[in-house]
Amino acid sequence: MSGGARHLYVHLPFCAHRCGYCDFVTVVGRGPQHGAYVDALLAELELERGLLALELETVFLGGGTPTFTEPRALERLLAALPPNVDEMTVEANPETVTQELARMLRRLGVNRVSLGVQSFRPHLLDVLERVAQADTVRRAFYHLRDAGFDNVSFDLIYGIPGQSASDLDADLGDALELAPEHLSCYELEAKPGTRFTHAHGAELARQAEAMESYFELVVARLTSAGYRWYETANFCRAPERAASRDLRAKHNLAYWLGRDYLGLGVGAVSTIEGRRWRNTPRLSAYVQALEHGTQPEREVEPLPVDVRRRERLMLGLRLDEPVGLAELDGVVDADALARLRQLGLVRSELDGAGERTLALTVRGRFLGGGVTADLLSEIR
Ligand SMILES: C[S@@+](CC[C@H](N)C(=O)[O-])C[C@H]1O[C@@H](n2cnc3c(N)ncnc32)[C@H](O)[C@@H]1O
Ligand code: SF4
16 A cells, blocks of 8 residues: 555543443543643654655544543644544543533534443443433533534443343433434443453343343344444444435544554554554553654554455454455355355345445344354465
8 A cells, every 4th residue: 555544543541530341541640641641642643644644534532531631732632633634533521521622622623522421321320430420421412512513423332230121222212312423332341350340240141141132222223213334333324314424433434444544642553554553551651752752662463465354354244335355355265155145144246346245134244243253264
């Protein structure tokens, strides 16, 4: 590939509190260090600018809690990022979204906000150790609308200890009432050995048994409300309800389509020209390296063509659009493909240009990863 990566991820690790279930690279508090961290991000951007295209398509500020970053530091960062991108998303925790913050984001070119709602039920928010309650979410949402945001996404989690199918149904109803443009609905993942897993072990096992039916409920409820189920866990308002706008998350779509992207910040991952690297997750090591004008410590992994094709298959089949079989040369097991077609789990058709494509059927999408794993040929 030439011309540089067109997608930029920026990691802001600071949070007010560490939620028990969270496994992202985060640090609590550290207000006085936010400014120095932003300096380090901007130094890393300068060092790596040559890897980026002159014009970017998407920028994503993820966390942590980007909107917990000290406002002047966040403002300085946003003002220094490449302008005029198609989609500029910021992740926000509802309790951080004030009228001023919403206006500041909009003024500095942010055009999409991903709100970490998780649930609207008080007992589930308690289990997740969330600060925001349902009212906080609604207030944040209206501040965003008032500031002119017409592309807001909600993150919801299901399979929470203590959750019932009717709790989930009510969460979906509460989310739909606000009519966000986009929804991400994730199964709760609880890492073995964590404090959260110790505290909720038996109940997590009970939730795991219900996960399949929860997934079906999520898809049924959101698609019947007119949302497009465009990726396993992601839904957007369909064009007929969205004045022809394509409301899929363009930045995440770039990951799912196997595009190159540059990641800045602690623990950030980049994938560029057949190589993947991950920055050190240690805040002080990251900041110190960049204060000395050097790249932070990284783990680098080569990505040979067949690994990229396998990823292309695994990620591409999460989408509702087919993948060209030519892109998957050598990684699809022909016998498995024939068997899975017979079972009605996979579609393989010719597209308009006469090229053979591959996609999962609706039944195949519910089984997801299992079907994809079957399709992959053995590694030689
Ligand atoms: C990088 S997190 C940060 C978002 C933001 N700080 C918040 O908590 O709202 C992005 C999303 O990942 C999801 N997430 C985080 N931990 C998860 C877990 N253990 N299992 C499933 N989803 C999780 C949540 O829905 C969260 O909103
Ligand atoms: S606020 Fe978000 S990123 Fe921070 S600890 Fe909680 S879930 Fe993780």
